[in-house]
Amino acid sequence: MSDRLTGRLFQGMKLAAYGAAYFFAAGAFMSYWPVWLRDRGVTDTEIGTLFMSRQIVTVIATLSVGWIVHRLGGPRGVIVALGIGAIVMMVAYQFSYSFLAIFIVTMIWGFLWSPPMPLYDGVLVTETKKHGLDYARVRMWSSVAFIFGTFLAGIAVDRYGPPWVLYVGMASIVLLAPFALLLPATPPRAATTGHDHAPFRVAELLRQPPFLLFLLACGLCQASHSVLYSFGTLTWRGAGIDDVTISALWAESVAIEIVLMLFGGWLLARLGVCGLIALGLTAGLVRWTAMAFTTELWALVLLQALHSCTFAACHLGAMAFLQRALPTHGAAIGQSLYYALGTGATQAVVYQFSGILYSDYGQRAFLGMTVVSALGMCALLLLARTWNGGLLVGSSEAKGPSLRSG
DSSP states (O other), X not given: OOHHHHHHHHHHHHHHHHHHHHHHHHHHHHHHHHHHHHHTTOOHHHHHHHHHHHHHHHHHHHHHHHHHHHHHOOOHHHXXXXXXXXXXXXXXXXXXXXXXXXXXXXXXXXXXXXTHHHHHHHHHHHHHHHHTOBHHHHHHHHHHHHHHHHHHHHHHHHHHOTTHHHHHHHHHHTTHHHHHTTSOOSOGGGXXXXXXXXXXXXXXXXXXXXXXXXXXXXXXXXXXXXXXXXHHHHHHHHTTOOHHHHHHHHHHHHHHHHHHHHTHHHHHHHHHHHHHHHHHHHHHHHHHHHHTTOOOHHHHHHHHHTHIIIIXXXXXXXXXXXXXXXXXXXXXXXXXHIIIIIIIIHHHHHHHHXXXXXXXXXXXXXXXXXXXXXHHHHHHHHHHHHOOSSOSSSOSSOOOSSSBOO
């Protein structure tokens, strides 16, 4: 193995470590946090309120932290500090039993937990391009970790009860700060020397119709998962499916997602940015409509496989859009705007909507997510008509044809 190849492999491992720790915990929480909430006496409507309120805090936190990093440069120190704060909030959850206490901790948790991901993705997009790595193949290790987190949480809940959701998540949360130190300390903009990317203001970007349509299309695609994330596990438990099988269903969805990640560059080259996002939205129309009417295990296995499209294809399309539409030094603020206004603000509305729908209609609430996917498709069609595939701000020269560089 050549020194150059060894160096690229080592760089890829360092970049993947933080994402793996983050998504191990995310796998445990996304699958079983509603079960933990139910165990603490939280109602379905209150669950929707918690998800919505956390998303509102997420919008504020992600924009604020993203702006700070955009002004200061390197995000590593901020990510380390937020990781330390996350440990404190995990301990606080252990002593929260009333809805008010859980609500307060969840708001603080939302401020600490959400901003690191857009910062990390911004570093990942920039560094994989810089070192000739495939973004999708580095990012897929986050999906692998998500699978392990989901499986372990399912087994722990099945054997020891809902309180173990927090213990499983804590196992990787304590690694966030140390693994963040492996990320590059150099600000992403330092890698752009030699290119004439003019600085830009956030307001300038938000005045671009293609960027707003991108936020809406991808935001609605990701927000269409709201009923699944909030009530999927509860629905399947109510249908008599055991926790180990439920964890296998969650793990399967991400395992198929990994397969798509492996072929992400190939798909992007053939479908293009809008084509990848369209794949996610089209799959959503099928997935959510079917989930409204069945809890048969064989059907859920097939429908969970569509997560590779509804999440992964849309996410890869979004990352490709940001890489093409923004100069490199705008990665941090671009990611923050996407996560805050695109997925964050949109999900805040849809999560509350989902809680109300599920409280009134149960499983049929998935049909509301079909409508959300359809609205996202309308926004995407307008994006395809208004964006020429190049930079929206900064230099007029288009950079980088794909997520893969080198």
